[in-house]
Amino acid sequence: SQLAEENLWALSVHEGESVTVNCSYKTSITALQWYRQKSGEGPAQLILIRSNEREKRNGRLRATLDTSSQSSSLSITATRCEDTAVYFCATDAGSNNRIFFGDGTQLVVKP
Amino acid sequence: GGIITQTPKFLIGQEGQKLTLKCQQNFNxxxxxxxxxxxxxxxxxxxxxxxxxxxxxxxxxxxxxxxxEKKSSFSLTVTSAQKNEMAVFLCASSIFQGGNTEVFFGKGTRLTVV
Structure with a gap:
């Protein structure tokens, strides 16, 4: 979707390192969501950060949102091999039913 | 919690064939x-x-x-399968609460057209 896009197609890190996935968007939002899709599964929501929030944490995950630059980031600290997945950002305009996914960033965490 | 079940998990069809993918959710x-x-x-x-x-x-x-056909089921028909249609088809359902939508996905049906 052109409404949201991750800035890099793929990233690779070694286990234990930190990594950040970035996302830019082009529409007014009430929230920005991050999803993770592991191989053979459907995407699952990780974090929802509302437009009046600047940061949200969930365990080793930290999402930031900058509405002035229309950008968001998802950081993962102390990465593990099981963090290997495709990470999507998705814009939520607050209207029921539709959120718009970016094309995703493939993250590979090597042992 | 709930679950989204997609059937079949793998689907092989011939070019030009009509194919149906099924999805059930028990999230309500x-x-x-x-x-x-x-x-x-x-x-x-x-x-x-x-x-x-x-x-x-x-x-x-x-x-x-x-x-x-009913609240819990949603089916998709590929009307005439084409070789460039090989992909994973994901079914999902969503809940709208607190002003935002959260989407829940099934594991997908992988379509191969021969």
Whole structure:
């Protein structure tokens, strides 16, 4: 979707390192969501950060949102091999039913 | 918690064949979706339905039909399978609460056209 896009197609890190996935968007939002899709599964929501929030944490995950630059980031600290997945950002305009996914960033965490 | 069940998990069809993919959810969600995901690519919305017997076209509806016979089920028909259609088809449902939508996905049906 052109409404949201991750800035890099793929990233690779070694286990234990930190990594950040970035996302830019082009529409007014009430929230920005991050999803993770592991191989053979459907995407699952990780974090929802509302437009009046600047940061949200969930365990080793930290999402930031900058509405002035229309950008968001998802950081993962102390990465593990099981963090290997495709990470999507998705814009939520607050209207029921539709959120718009970016094309995703493939993250590979090597042992 | 709930679950979204997609059948079959793998589907092999012949070029030109009409193929049907099925999806069931027990979340009791009103809205359901069908997405197509090509290898290494993002999600493209084919159809969605906000209630039983409702259908809304997504960005990629041409070549597909959908049917929402009851709240818990949503099926997708590929009207004439093409070789460039090999992809994973993801069914999803969503809940709208607190002013935002959270989408829950099934594990997908992988379509191969020979």
């Amino acid at each position: 969600h009103d809205t359901m979706y069908w997405y197509r995901q090509d290898s290494g690519k993002g999600l493209r919305l084919i159809y969605y339905s906000i209630t039983e017997n409702d259908l809304q076209k997504g960005d990629l509806s041409e070549g597909y039909d959908a049917s929402r």
